[in-house]
Amino acid sequence: MLADDFPLALQVEVSSACNLDCFMCQRRSWVSGEEGLMPLSLFRKLEGSLCEAERVILYGIGEPLMNSDIVEMVAFARRVMGKGGEISLSTNGVLLTPKLAGMLVDAGLTSLYVSLDSLNEEKLKKIRRGIDYVGALENLKFLLKKFGSDVEVGLEYVVMRENLGELPEFVAEAAGMDANHIFVSHIVPYFEEAASQAVYTTVSEEAIEAGKELLGRGWRVIVEAARFFVSLGYVGSIMESSEVELLSEAWRKAEAMGVELNVPLLLSGEVDVNLLEAVKKTFSETERVAREHGVKITLPPVSFSVKGRSCPYVEKKTAVIRWDGMVAPCQEYLHDHQLYVNKHSKTFKAHLFGDIKKSSLKEIWGSGEYTEFRKKIEALPETVPWCGNCPYSTLKCWFVDGNELDCYGNSPSCSECIYSTGMAKCNI
Numbered sequence: 001m002l003a004d005d006f007p008l009a010l011q012v013e014v015s016s017a018c019n020l021d022c023f024m025c026q027r028r029s030w031v032s033g034e035e036g037l038m039p040l041s042l043f044r045k046l047e048g049s050l051c052e053a054e055r056v057i058l059y060g061i062g063e064p065l066m067n068s069d070i071v072e073m074v075a076f077a078r079r080v081m082g083k084g085g086e087i088s089l090s091t092n093g094v095l096l097t098p099k100l101a102g103m104l105v106d107a108g109l110t111s112l113y114v115s116l117d118s119l120n121e122e123k124l125k126k127i128r129r130g131i132d133y134v135g136a137l138e139n140l141k142f143l144l145k146k147f148g149s150d151v152e153v154g155l156e157y158v159v160m161r162e163n164l165g166e167l168p169e170f171v172a173e174a175a176g177m178d179a180n181h182i183f184v185s186h187i188v189p190y191f192e193e194a195a196s197q198a199v200y201t202t203v204s205e206e207a208i209e210a211g212k213e214l215l216g217r218g219w220r221v222i223v224e225a226a227r228f229f230v231s232l233g234y235v236g237s238i239m240e241s242s243e244v245e246l247l248s249e250a251w252r253k254a255e256a257m258g259v260e261l262n263v264p265l266l267l268s269g270e271v272d273v274n275l276l277e278a279v280k281k282t283f284s285e286t287e288r289v290a291r292e293h294g295v296k297i298t299l300p301p302v303s304f305s306v307k308g309r310s311c312p313y314v315e316k317k318t319a320v321i322r323w324d325g326m327v328a329p330c331q332e333y334l335h336d337h338q339l340y341v342n343k344h345s346k347t348f349k350a351h352l353f354g355d356i357k358k359s360s361l362k363e364i365w366g367s368g369e370y371t372e373f374r375k376k377i378e379a380l381p382e383t384v385p386w387c388g389n390c391p392y393s394t395l396k397c398w399f400v401d402g403n404e405l406d407c408y409g410n411s412p413s414c415s416e417c418i419y420s421t422g423m424a425k426c427n428i
Contacts, residue, residue, distance in 0.1 A: 013060020
């Protein structure tokens with residue numbers, strides 16, 4: 001390890017417990033997972049890394065304000081990091097009382113994000129199950145009015161079919177409340193019901209271009225292909241088939257582009273070009289509204305290049321620390337959970353590199369296993385396959401049952417990571 005090789009950002013899960021039951025939350029898919037709160041004494045063990053870090057992010061798979069030591073954690077991080085360090089926190093806003101907001105700002109918080117996916121009470125209660133709509137909104141308005149000029153106050157919005165259409169209006173209303181930043185991400189589907197809300201596809205833009213003539217044509221293309229080859233192999237005659245020619249041409253284009261072709265997804269109608277066009281128009285209008293109101297907006301892409309995949313945690317040199325002190329390479333590797341992607345469910349197991357109760361974070365970061373993992377992920381398009389373009393993933397090949405091994409031999413595997421495409425975004 002080089003002398004200056006250390007994480008520049010720390011994401012600390014100060015709580016894996018939560019006071020809500022959000023529709024799309026990973027916690028609802030946990031295979032196993034003990035809820036817990038990070039003790040202040042354990043947080044203080046990060047002192048050696050905090051003094052070298054540029055940024056600390058206080059959230060994980062839970063509500064950070066459930067930790068009664070949260071103000072002291074912010075204050076401790078500020079003392080160690082000095083005036084220049086960034087300290088950020090993300091919350092659902094329910095527990096963010098005016099008193100607590102003031103204490104967090106006084107302790108040294110530099111940015112605070114509130115998760116809010118709609119300003120329609122009925123719709124928000126459907127998404128953020130258990131939320132006190134009036135209380136959360138009043139807390140947000142107070143925060144913006146009282147502290148909006150002292151700290152960056154932003155809103156996090158998970159875009160899905162349920163709320164896509166209201167995004168431009170949401171941005172306008174948020175700007176009217178003097179929000180500094182609206183941070184938008186596509187949904188990560190941890191179960192099939194959530195996948196039905198996605199407004200994107202896991203098929204890359206190269207594969208869509210190659211297979212666009214196949215979109216939504218159904219399995220008759222496969223049936224015709226089977227009949228064609230049976231006729232050729234067993235009868236000796238060649239049937240004329242426009243369907244087979246379409247399939248052959250799509251494969252030729254994909255090969256020329258250097259990508260695979262997930263024919264089952266293309267044929268099934270899962271790649272909805274009309275929906276993608278609607279998303280594109282909505283995002284364009286949202287950007288216009290944001291410019292008009294002078295508010296910062298971060299939007300995910302509508303499509304992605306398979307060759308442009310990257311890991312935000314590796315790019316930003318970010319380490320993630322679970323509430324019990326275990327260290328993971330990213331938020332998705334913190335807990336065992338289910339993931340529903342490419343029309344199949346998989347068990348996504350936690351992958352942990354060490355324990356800050358036993359070793360310093362710098363020692364864990366510099367360990368051979370963690371270093372090799374980051375090195376591999378730095379070249380992700382070349383070293384990690386993308387299952388969204390592969391027909392075998394949708395047909396449930398044995399590699400996609402879990403994340404422990406992929407067809408390139410990687411263990412663990414990031415071959416179906418929505419974050420690597422940029423569609424899901426990490427606010428780190």
